Amino acid sequence: DVKVTQSSRYLVKRTGEKVFLECVQDMDHENMFWYRQDPGLGLRLIYFSYDVKMKEKGDIPEGYSVSREKKERFSLILESASTNQTSMYLCASSLTPLAGLPYEQYFGPGTRLTVT
Amino acid sequence: QQPVQSPQAVILREGEDAVINCSSSKALYSVHWYRQKHGEAPIFLMILLKGGEQKGHDKISASFNEKKQQSSLYLTASQLSYSGTYFCGTEMRGAQKLVFGQGTRLTINP
Numbered sequence: 001d002v003k004v005t006q007s008s009r010y011l012v013k014r015t016g017e018k019v020f021l022e023c024v025q026d027m028d029h030e031n032m033f034w035y036r037q038d039p040g041l042g043l044r045l046i047y048f049s050y051d052v053k054m055k056e057k058g059d060i061p062e063g064y065s066v067s068r069e070k071k072e073r074f075s076l077i078l079e080s081a082s083t084n085q086t087s088m089y090l091c092a093s094s095l096t097p098l099a100g101l102p103y104e105q106y107f108g109p110g111t112r113l114t115v116t
Numbered sequence: 117q118q119p120v121q122s123p124q125a126v127i128l129r130e131g132e133d134a135v136i137n138c139s140s141s142k143a144l145y146s147v148h149w150y151r152q153k154h155g156e157a158p159i160f161l162m163i164l165l166k167g168g169e170q171k172g173h174d175k176i177s178a179s180f181n182e183k184k185q186q187s188s189l190y191l192t193a194s195q196l197s198y199s200g201t202y203f204c205g206t207e208m209r210g211a212q213k214l215v216f217g218q219g220t221r222l223t224i225n226p
Contacts, residue, residue, distance in 0.1 A: 004157075031212065042118065042203055043158070043216040050212060058213065090157070102146050102207060104160035105214070 003027070004108035006091055012114045019078040021111050023091030030096040032074035033105065034058075034066060037088040046089075049074055050096065081115045088112050117141055119206045121217035128194050128224050136189040136220045138204030145209040147180050147187040152219075153200040161189075161202075191222070199224045 007022035025032065033048040035058075045058030047066040055066050063085060067075045074093075078085055089112075092105040119140040126134055138147060146165045150158040162171045164180035164187060171178055175192040187206075191198055201221045205214030 033213070035216075040218055042121075042218040043205075044118075045213055045215070048213055056213075059215065097212065101165065102148070102163055102212075104148065104163060105150075105205075106160070107150075107157035109157050 004091055004093055004106050006089075006108040006111050008111050009109060010112050010114075012116065013078075013081050014116055015082060017078075017081050017115075019081045019113065019115075021076040021078075021089055021091075021113070023074045023076070023093075023108055024072055025074075025091075025093040025106070026072065027093070027106070028071065029093035029106075030071070031094045031105075032068065033092040033094075034064075034074065034076045035090045035092065036060070037090055037110070043090065046076065081113075083115050086113060086115045118215055119204055119217045121202075121204060121220045123220060124218070125221040126223070128222070130196055130224055130226055131193050134191040134194055134198075134222060136191075136202050136204075136222070138187045138189075138206070138217055140185045140206050142185065142206070142208060144180075144182065144185050144206050145211070146207045147178075148205040148207070148214055149178055149187075149189050150203045150205065151198075151200045152203065158203060194222075194224050196224050196226065198222060 034046040035043040049068040091108040094105045095103040149161040152158040201219045
């Protein structure tokens with residue numbers, strides 16, 4: 001079974017702190033994604049990566065950066081946390097589409113981040 | 117731009133049917149459906165790839181009308197275990213990323 005793990009289920013940080021959210025997958029997936037989930041807004045893509053050291057902006061990248069030094073690990077960084085970044089953060093991974101056929105995404109359990 | 121799901125919420129009794137719609141303003145290559153139970157990770161249900169394609173397993177099926185840029189998820193004879201929030205994720209050709217709808221909360225009562 002594919003396993004996507006996230007470093008913390010709950011995290012409380014102060015405004016202005018630098019925050020690291022870690023995600024690890026164990027199925028050798030090329031693609032990894034970071035989403036934030038807010039009530040009524042669904043899942044919104046922050047950043048994704050389709051290879052080591054490669055990254056692409058998603059729909060809401062402002063205030064975030066990412067790092068992918070190893071294939072299995074994808075980190076989300078909040079350089080200076082703000083209260084409007086209080087949210088549930090979900091990591092996901094998938095294989096690269098083959099011959100145009102997309103693959104499903106496997107999600108981690110999420111990190112509920114509160115910025116005070 | 118996020119696809120629009122409707123309805124936003126629905127409450128059913130066990131055994132009733134439900135339809136959840138997903139509509140996009142952009143040309144779509146594929147539509148993915150996921151279900152998320154409270155406090156858990158979203159779980160993959162199915163991918164629809166071609167225009168007019170229909171898929172299903174057990175009593176959950178879906179259709180994808182490529183021309184209308186719409187997909188519908190059908191839950192037949194709903195079970196208590198079907199409760200949760202359903203998300204559609206839409207993909208444009210070559211994008212390798214999904215844009216998710218805002219979700220539809222489905223509650224099944226005994």
